[in-house]
Amino acid sequence: YFVEAGAIAVRRVRKEDLRHVAKATGATMVTTFADMEGEETFDPSFLGHADEVVEERISDDEIILVKGTKNTSAVSIILRGANDFMLDEIERSLHDALCIVKRTLESNTVVAGGGAVETALSVYLENLATTLGSREQLAIAEFAESLLIIPKVLAVNAAKDATDLVAKLRSCHHKAQTNADKQHLSRAWVLI
DSSP states (O other), X not given: OTTTTTOOOOOSOOHHHHHHHHHXXXXXXXXXXXXXXXXXXXXXXXXXXXXXXXXXXXTTEEEEEEEEESSTTOOOOOXXXXXXXXXXXXXXXXXXXXXXXXXXXXXXXOOOOTTHHHHHHHHHHHHHHHTOOSXXXXXXXXXXXXXXXXXXXXXXXXXXXXXXXXXXXXXXXXXXXXXXXXXXXXXXXXXX
């Protein structure tokens, strides 16, 4: 009946997938056509909308694609890889990235990454060490130097020139901290 009517019918679909399709198309899931009188009826308001529903072959699988849905925020991502292990790793990485975006949007705050915090603390501690005249100066300066390992390792893992990037990062933080000190001093003079 469906083929003669030019419609696609799919059987054995997981309930979770049905919910996703219903949400994306603006449809309502219907478990039965029976009404209170025992007759079979269907309300057209339960139908959703999609511009196109097609079956495509991707790799070894036949996949139903629902395109141009009513809810445009619903998206499916198709992952491809050389083997199952690679696909599992890609899926895990994608899940981590989506969770990061979700947490950022929920909390509306971001903490600087890429070794920025460690570099800023290193620059601050080096400046602090120069104000001390005891053996503590050496310990603080060594600790400040050890904090730079984190941005160096991150740069090397990203296949970048660690020496150049860390030098630029330290320069930016040094300028920011000295400008902040100047602003604090100028505010202090205004208050006096």
